[in-house]
Amino acid sequence: MQLAVNIVVLGSIYSLIACGYVLIYRVSRVLNLAHGELMMLGAYLVLATASLFNGHPGVALAAAILLSLLTGGLVYIFLMRKMTGEMVLAAILTTVALGILVRGIVILIWSAQQQYPAQALGVSNPSLVLFGGARISFWSAVLVATTIVVYGALFVFLRFGRWGMRMRAAGQNPLLAAQRGINLHGVYALAWSLSTLTGALAGILMALDSGLTSSMPVIALKAFPAALVGGLDSFAGALIGGLIVAGAEVLLIYYVDPLLSDVVPFLVLIAMLVVRPWGLFGTREELDRV
Amino acid sequence: MFRPPPRASGYLHTGYGEDLALLRTRTERASLAVFVLIVAAFPFLASPFALDLACQVFLASIGALSLMLLTGYAGQISLGHAGLIAAGAFTTGILAREVAAPFWITLPASALTGILLGFVFGLPSLRLRGLYLAVSTLALHFVVIYLGGEYETKRGFSTGILIDPPSLAGLKLGARGWYFVLLMAAAASLMICINLLRSRSGRAWRAIHVRETVAEALGINIARYKLLAFVISSSMTSVAGCLFAYYRGFVSVEAFDLFLSIQYVAMIIIGGMGSLLGALLGAMFVTVFPYLIEALLRLLPNAQKLAGDIFAVNYAAFGGVMILFLVFEPLGLVGIWRRLQNYFLLWPFRYKPLAGARK
Numbered sequence: 001m002q003l004a005v006n007i008v009v010l011g012s013i014y015s016l017i018a019c020g021y022v023l024i025y026r027v028s029r030v031l032n033l034a035h036g037e038l039m040m041l042g043a044y045l046v047l048a049t050a051s052l053f054n055g056h057p058g059v060a061l062a063a064a065i066l067l068s069l070l071t072g073g074l075v076y077i078f079l080m081r082k083m084t085g086e087m088v089l090a091a092i093l094t095t096v097a098l099g100i101l102v103r104g105i106v107i108l109i110w111s112a113q114q115q116y117p118a119q120a121l122g123v124s125n126p127s128l129v130l131f132g133g134a135r136i137s138f139w140s141a142v143l144v145a146t147t148i149v150v151y152g153a154l155f156v157f158l159r160f161g162r163w164g165m166r167m168r169a170a171g172q173n174p175l176l177a178a179q180r181g182i183n184l185h186g187v188y189a190l191a192w193s194l195s196t197l198t199g200a201l202a203g204i205l206m207a208l209d210s211g212l213t214s215s216m217p218v219i220a221l222k223a224f225p226a227a228l229v230g231g232l233d234s235f236a237g238a239l240i241g242g243l244i245v246a247g248a249e250v251l252l253i254y255y256v257d258p259l260l261s262d263v264v265p266f267l268v269l270i271a272m273l274v275v276r277p278w279g280l281f282g283t284r285e286e287l288d289r290v
Numbered sequence: 291m292f293r294p295p296p297r298a299s300g301y302l303h304t305g306y307g308e309d310l311a312l313l314r315t316r317t318e319r320a321s322l323a324v325f326v327l328i329v330a331a332f333p334f335l336a337s338p339f340a341l342d343l344a345c346q347v348f349l350a351s352i353g354a355l356s357l358m359l360l361t362g363y364a365g366q367i368s369l370g371h372a373g374l375i376a377a378g379a380f381t382t383g384i385l386a387r388e389v390a391a392p393f394w395i396t397l398p399a400s401a402l403t404g405i406l407l408g409f410v411f412g413l414p415s416l417r418l419r420g421l422y423l424a425v426s427t428l429a430l431h432f433v434v435i436y437l438g439g440e441y442e443t444k445r446g447f448s449t450g451i452l453i454d455p456p457s458l459a460g461l462k463l464g465a466r467g468w469y470f471v472l473l474m475a476a477a478a479s480l481m482i483c484i485n486l487l488r489s490r491s492g493r494a495w496r497a498i499h500v501r502e503t504v505a506e507a508l509g510i511n512i513a514r515y516k517l518l519a520f521v522i523s524s525s526m527t528s529v530a531g532c533l534f535a536y537y538r539g540f541v542s543v544e545a546f547d548l549f550l551s552i553q554y555v556a557m558i559i560i561g562g563m564g565s566l567l568g569a570l571l572g573a574m575f576v577t578v579f580p581y582l583i584e585a586l587l588r589l590l591p592n593a594q595k596l597a598g599d600i601f602a603v604n605y606a607a608f609g610g611v612m613i614l615f616l617v618f619e620p621l622g623l624v625g626i627w628r629r630l631q632n633y634f635l636l637w638p639f640r641y642k643p644l645a646g647a648r649k
């Protein structure tokens with residue numbers, strides 16, 4: 001039972017992070033390898049806002065989330081806008097470089113030591129007992145709930161919202177979308193903001209649950225296979241891919257070898273690339289036949 | 291994209307020998323001789339620190355040249371370069387530790403590991419392109435690192451593997467000896483790359499890079515040449531890993547994290563894609579850069595206070611420089627170098643040469 005709970009928690013972590021990758025890739029066909037660092041930045045922003053709004057954990061959290069929304073937009077406007085239409089490699093490497101820059105700045109400001117935003121906010125992390133004797137920490141439960149809410153909101157937004165429809169249009173065919181009067185830069189900036197927002201949510205909740213170090217981006221790198229397994233441009237895929245990767249990871253760690261933890265997502269990734277590179281639910285992309 | 295270096299006037303060849311010659315003019319021969327003299331005199335004038343730095347640059351150049359072959363010329367993106375260096379280093383470490391193999395066994399063994407791994411890394415490239423290929427090499431990097439880490443913990447070398455320095459008939463290498471050995475290795479890699487690129491394989495790689503369909507229509511066996519690019523590049527990288535292991539005398543998985551892969555990619559980006567000179571310049575820049583930042587930080591007031599932050603400053607500055615090059619100078623250091631050359635060749639005029647005029 002505890003195993004199932006662990007899988008669900010890890011799966012929702014991966015899914016919540018993966019939906020950030022999917023958002024940007026689906027709308028602008030750019031793979032954002034700085035997602036992990038932006039996620040970490042969101043979590044560190046909580047530390048800053050916690051000292052600013054001392055004694056109001058709700059306000060501090062909201063401020064941090066708003067700031068990360070803003071960060072995402074600024075990243076697009078000042079950096080990624082220049083990379084639109086460049087080579088795939090150049091765009092990916094720009095995000096990698098951005099990640100390195102952000103990580104350096106974060107260490108410079110907040111040091112590389114482990115931090116506890118939960119203490120800074122003055123909130124506790126009680127352990128809840130579920131049916132069957134399984135335990136789940138409070139913030140993990142919140143994370144699972146957040147994942148469900150985020151996916152629901154994204155679904156409604158993309159399906160029925162005006163901007164959501166624009167985003168889908170821009171993702172399907174940027175040229176036609178631009179000709180219909182859709183502001184592509186606006187749509188891309190929005191995608192970056194939302195992606196950073198979901199990443200920051202994941203980062204903040206993980207940091208509240210188990211503390212915060214500068215090695216957090218590794219988790220986002222492990223969440224990337226989840227996005228790819230489900231299909232890089234499919235939200236349902238990211239959700240299911242997260243659960244698949246988390247399931248494989250938790251079970252293999254439990255039954256085979258704890259050292260495998262870092263490598264399991266990538267083994268799943270390789271297997272998927274061999275069989276179906278476009279993922280379970282993704283759009284079929286051009287492939288070469290051997 | 292593959293413009294020959296600018297010359298002041300045309301050189302007309304009348305025989306195959308002239309066509310094959312690497313050095314064509316008296317100026318080229320003279321400048322090479324001066325360069326060789328400087329490089330040969332360097333270890334006798336430089337401080338031990340500068341010597342170590344030069345050795346690191348040579349090691350990095352081997353890796354950067356091989357990555358340039360793969361990414362800059364054949365157009366196959368690899369984010370798993372550190373994994374290949376790790377593979378060479380670990381082959382050396384394991385052989386030296388387990389069966390006390392001398393370097394003339396571990397060096398070919400590392401190259402062999404590189405060939406095998408290159409084949410494995412290259413297989414996805416037959417089906418996948420661009421982003422997906424990059425991701426698959428990234429995944430393989432983690433697998434190689436995991437295997438290395440597994441070996442370290444299972445055999446009880448959890449902090450790393452110590453390797454005895456290589457010796458031949460009781461002779462051991464000093465700092466200057468290492469300098470010349472690594473210089474020779476880097477020069478040999480450069481010669482291998484130059485000659486590969488001006489032969490059939492190089493032409494095939496360029497064709498594949500520009501457009502695969504056309505390359506195939508021209509009768510190029512795409513699968514074969516893609517795999518060849520991966521195999522050659524990764525065996526060279528593995529040899530660099532082997533030399534790295536001996537040079538450091540110590541192998542540990544921590545040294546081969548994703549950041550190292552990114553550094554190598556940064557070398558070819560900062561140096562300039564599609565140019566061997568670029569790979570060398572990039573390797574030099576990326577290797578020297580952290581020391582440069584450190585020296586600059588020392589110049590600032592209250593340097594002691596900043597000492598703890600050097601790592602973070604380095605990290606941030608490296609990311610910043612990489613972004614600057616990607617956004618403002620996609621041609622890299624070579625682009626700057628060529629612009630300078632053009633400026634002086636054309637002086638006092640300011641028009642760019644018509645052939646190969648870009649942007």
